[in-house]
Structures are given as structure tokens and as C-alpha cells.
Amino acid sequence: xxxxxxxxxxxxxxxxxxxxxxxxxxxxxxxxxxxxxxxxxxxxxxxxxxxxxxxxxxxxxxxxxxxxxxxxxxxxxxxxxxxxxxxxxxxxxxxxxxxxxxxxxxxxxxxxxxxxxxxxxxxxxxxxxxxxxxxxxxxxxxxxxxxxxxxxxxxxxxxxxxxxxxxxxxxxxxxxxxxxxxxxxxxxxxxxxxxxxxxxxxxxxxxxxxxxxxxxxxxxxxxxxxxxxxxxxxxxxxxxxxxxxxxxxxxxxxxxxxxxxxxxxxxxxxxxxxxxxxxxxxxxxxxxxxxxxxxxxxxxxxxxxxxx
Amino acid sequence: xxxxxxxxxxxxxxxxxxxxxxxxxxxxxxxxxxxxxxxxxxxxxxxxxxxxxxxxxxxxxxxxxxxxxxxxxxxxxxxxxxxxxxxxxxxxxxxxxxxxxxxxxxxxxxxxxxxxxxxxxxxxxxxxxxxxxxxxxxxxxxxxxxxxxxxxxxxxxxxxxxxxxxxxxxxxxxxxxxxxxxxxxxxxxxxxxxxxxxxxxxxxxxxxx
Numbered sequence: 001x002x003x004x005x006x007x008x009x010x011x012x013x014x015x016x017x018x019x020x021x022x023x024x025x026x027x028x029x030x031x032x033x034x035x036x037x038x039x040x041x042x043x044x045x046x047x048x049x050x051x052x053x054x055x056x057x058x059x060x061x062x063x064x065x066x067x068x069x070x071x072x073x074x075x076x077x078x079x080x081x082x083x084x085x086x087x088x089x090x091x092x093x094x095x096x097x098x099x100x101x102x103x104x105x106x107x108x109x110x111x112x113x114x115x116x117x118x119x120x121x122x123x124x125x126x127x128x129x130x131x132x133x134x135x136x137x138x139x140x141x142x143x144x145x146x147x148x149x150x151x152x153x154x155x156x157x158x159x160x161x162x163x164x165x166x167x168x169x170x171x172x173x174x175x176x177x178x179x180x181x182x183x184x185x186x187x188x189x190x191x192x193x194x195x196x197x198x199x200x201x202x203x204x205x206x207x208x209x210x211x212x213x214x215x216x217x218x219x220x221x222x223x224x225x226x227x228x229x230x231x232x233x234x235x236x237x238x239x240x241x242x243x244x245x246x247x248x249x250x251x252x253x254x255x256x257x258x259x260x261x262x263x264x265x266x267x268x269x270x271x272x273x274x275x276x277x278x279x280x281x282x283x284x285x286x287x288x289x290x291x292x293x294x295x296x297x298x299x300x301x302x303x304x305x306x307x308x
Numbered sequence: 309x310x311x312x313x314x315x316x317x318x319x320x321x322x323x324x325x326x327x328x329x330x331x332x333x334x335x336x337x338x339x340x341x342x343x344x345x346x347x348x349x350x351x352x353x354x355x356x357x358x359x360x361x362x363x364x365x366x367x368x369x370x371x372x373x374x375x376x377x378x379x380x381x382x383x384x385x386x387x388x389x390x391x392x393x394x395x396x397x398x399x400x401x402x403x404x405x406x407x408x409x410x411x412x413x414x415x416x417x418x419x420x421x422x423x424x425x426x427x428x429x430x431x432x433x434x435x436x437x438x439x440x441x442x443x444x445x446x447x448x449x450x451x452x453x454x455x456x457x458x459x460x461x462x463x464x465x466x467x468x469x470x471x472x473x474x475x476x477x478x479x480x481x482x483x484x485x486x487x488x489x490x491x492x493x494x495x496x497x498x499x500x501x502x503x504x505x506x507x508x509x510x511x512x513x514x515x516x517x
Binding site (some may be wrong): 024072073076077079080081083085086089090092093096133138249270271272277278 | 326329433462465468471472475476477478512514515516517
């Protein structure tokens with residue numbers, strides 16, 4: 001088996017993770033403070049990268065199923081977190097059922113249906129399904145919250161999966177797999193970069209009413225680092241020229257930040273610290289994919305508009 | 309064997325469809341004699357508590373359930389006894405000469421772990437009702453058996469009484485410190501109630517009406 005650029009990119013990610021783990025190990029040995037959470041976080045990264053790598057190497061279908069499962073877990077977390085009505089049990093069931101259907105369109109490469117199934121058909125169907133219970137108390141709140149959860153957890157995330165089935169082009173032998181890797185890697189790297197810059201140099205709060213730990217230093221440092229990395233990585237795995245690589249290198253960290261604070265606002269409103277406890281050190285699955293809910297659809301349409 | 313296979317699939321389904329957030333799992337006894345008491349919202353309660361136990365210990369763990377429901381037909385009775393491993397209890401029995409808890413006493417003397425729901429019925433989902441005193445009789449007879457309170461939330465949302473449609477929700481399972489018999493029935497029941505109200509206040513649960 002020859003190694004394609006995509007394999008080298010994966011090897012690079014593993015190398016970076018190994019390096020980060022060594023740094024975390026050294027810090028945790030030297031520091032007086034309790035570093036359990038940081039160590040747990042790093043361990044969880046190994047698990048997540050391993051799952052992603054295996055799915056990636058086995059087949060597109062497995063990767064699509066993995067994304068469908070991520071949507072399922074995120075949606076379940078969302079529904080467990082928000083106020084729901086007993087009368088809407090059936091409606092929740094329909095929302096769950098839309099996950100396999102939406103990911104089937106991805107598997108089937110049926111772009112037209114993929115793009116409208118949730119924002120048109122589910123959007124029209126859910127209020128109808130809800131009114132069948134004839135309980136109008138809380139109807140608006142219910143329909144609004146369910147729709148938002150569906151858009152965030154299923155529609156948005158499914159765009160990452162759709163990237164995967166984009167064909168290879170003359171300028172990009174890595175095809176959809178390369179684009180997906182670019183998106184996921186930069187989104188997650190940006191989260192870590194913004195966090196690290198903020199921890200080290202953070203002073204001026206950026207949006208204290210929503211997320212008191214976020215600072216301008218963290219935000220700008222993260223954007224800068226991710227931007228440079230995007231320029232370096234884009235020629236390897238994407239069809240982008242320098243202008244578009246630069247644009248994507250700004251789009252991902254900025255959109256990622258917005259996604260992050262959006263979920264923070266949701267958590268604040270509900271009075272919870274984490275969305276769940278599924279990933280040790282990170283919190284819930286929504287805490288991990290909050291940025292991706294914004295970067296995935298935006299990056300997808302950016303790429304599709306300019307290159308497909 | 310049948311029981312192990314059944315609960316293996318239950319375990320997989322519980323972890324995938326529901327997903328559990330368990331606090332202080334180490335307090336859950338897997339060796340008897342011991343009594344696990346939980347609040348009751350759904351048929352899933354028994355399944356989830358059994359799913360938390362290691363498969364190899366299942367033989368020694370006995371859920372206690374109403375005879376009039378689980379043993380109402382021969383087929384149900386066979387399934388309840390051999391697969392679920394249930395000990396039947398008569399609710400509001402007419403015959404005063406038989407102690408309805410006889411089966412429980414026997415299981416405890418054999419060193420089993422009893423799982424029981426002192427609310428008596430699933431009732432309205434996610435609302436706790438008064439605790440029945442049966443558990444205090446068990447504890448009085450077997451003061452060496454720890455009584456471990458388990459508070460669950462979310463199972464009544466996933467599968468409430470009267471519904472057959474399972475809707476996935478993450479569920480919280482909070483296990484409390486065990487209490488032991490101190491010689492007084494009222495005091496014992498109050499201690500248990502108190503333990504439950506503390507466990508249920510550990511987290512702000514999303515409203516569900």
C-alpha cells in the first residue's frame with residue numbers, strides 16, 4: 001500500500017497529539033496545581049482521534065455512520081438538557097428518526113434532498129406532529145426548541161459528512177476526505193489554540209456576559225495560529241489556492257468561536273456547566289462539537305461555491 | 309444463561325439508546341445480603357439497575373416486584389422468574405397468615421442483593437411519592453444488610469407508565485451512602501426519605517411537564 005497525502009496528514013495529526021501529550025505530561029509533573037482535567041482531556045483526545053482515524057481508513061460509509069452517531073448523541077444531550085413536554089414524546093421520536101434519513105441522503109450523494117430535508121420538510125412536519133396532541137400550552141416554545149436542536153445537532157453536523165463524498169478534482173487528489181480532514185483538524189485545533197492562548201496571555205474579556213473565560217488574546221491568538229496552519233496544510237489536502245486558503249483560514253477560527261459561544265449562551269440559559277459527561281475532561285459531546293456546528297456548514301458552502 | 313444473554317442485550321441497549329450518567333457507582337453492592345432501594349418511574353428502572361451490575365453477579369441480584377402484575381399469566385410468570393429473576397410480592401394480600409415479604413427474607417438469608425422500589429408503583433413519571441414501609445421490616449430482620457438508596461432521573465421521560473414508545477434521553481443515576489437499621493421504624497423511614505431528597509437535589513433537572 002502506498003501512502004497518499006491523506007495518510008501523511010493523519011500521521012501528522014498523531015505526531016502532533018504525541019507531542020502535545022508529552023508537553024502535558026511534563027507540565028503535570030512540574031506543576032503544583034491539580035492537572036487531572038488537562039490529563040483527562042488529553043487522554044480523551046487519543047480516543048477521539050483513534051475513532052476518527054479508524055472510520056476514515058475503513059470506508060466512507062463507516063465515517064458517515066460515525067457522524068450520524070455523533071448527531072444522535074448530541075441531539076440526545078440537547079433533549080436531555082432542555083425543558084420538554086410529555087405530550088411531545090412522539091415528536092421527539094420523529095426528530096430522532098430524521099437522523100438516519102438525513103445521513104442516508106449523504107450516503108446516496110443526493111445533494112438536493114440533503115439540503116432541504118430538514119430546513120423544509122422537517123420544519124413543516126414537526127409543528128404538525130406537535131399539534132396532533134392538541135396541547136397548545138408551550139407549543140411555540142416546544143416547536144422552536146426542537147427545530148433549533150435539530151438544525152444544530154443534525155443538519156449542521158451532516159455537512160461535515162457530506163464533504164467526505166465530494167469527488168477528487170484535478171487540483172486535489174485527496175478529494176472529499178482531504179476537505180473533511182482540513183475542516184475537522186482546523187476546527188478542533190483552533191479550539192485548543194484559543195484555549196491555550198487565553199490561558200497563557202488572556203486579559204481582556206471578549207464577551208463576559210456569555211462566557212467569562214474567553215478573552216481577546218485567546219481569540220486573536222487562536223485565529224492567528226489557525227490561519228498560519230491553514231496556509232501550510234491547504235496545499236496538501238485541498239484544492240485551494242493561496243487566496244482561498246487564507247479565507248478558509250479565517251472562516252474556520254472565527255465561525256468556530258461563534259459556535260463555541262453560542263453553545264455557551266445555551267448552557268448559561270439552562271444553568272448547566274457542561275452539556276453532559278460523555279467525554280472525560282471535556283464534558284458532553286456538544287461541548288466538543290459546538291464549534292463544528294458552525295464551521296461545518298459554512299466551510300462546506302464556501303468550498304462548494306468556489307470549487308464544485 | 310438465558311438471564312445473562314437477556315441482560316447483555318439490555319446492557320447494550322441501555323448504554324446506546326439511553327446513556328447513563330452514574331455518580332458513585334462504587335457504592336452499589338454486588339455481594340449480599342444487601343438491599344438496593346430506588347425510586348420508581350418506569351419499567352426501565354429494573355433494567356437499568358440490573359445493567360449496572362456485572363453480568364457474573366446477576367444470579368445473586370433479585371428485583372422485587374408486584375405479583376399481580378408480573379405473575380399475572382403463566383408466560384409472564386415464567387419470564388419474570390427465570391429471565392428477569394424477580395421475587396414476587398403480593399400487594400394488598402387478603403390472606404393475613406402469609407407474610408408477603410417471605411420471599412424477600414429467604415433471599416436475604418441466602419445472601420442475595422434485593423432491588424426494590426418502596427414507592428410501590430411507578431405512578432406519575434419523575435414524581436416521587438411516599439415510601440412504603442416494607443423495606444424497614446426487611447432491614448429490621450437483617451440489620452447487617454446495608455440499605456443503599458439509588459435516585460434515578462430520566463427513565464420516566466424515556467418510557468413512562470402507559471407508553472410503549474421508547475424515546476432516548478440521558479439518564480442520571482445517583483447512588484447514596486448506605487443506611488442501616490437503628491431500631492426505630494419511623495426514624496429509619498425518615499432517614500431513607502431524607503437520603504432520597506438529598507440525592508434528588510444534587511442536580512437541576514430539565515423541566516418536563
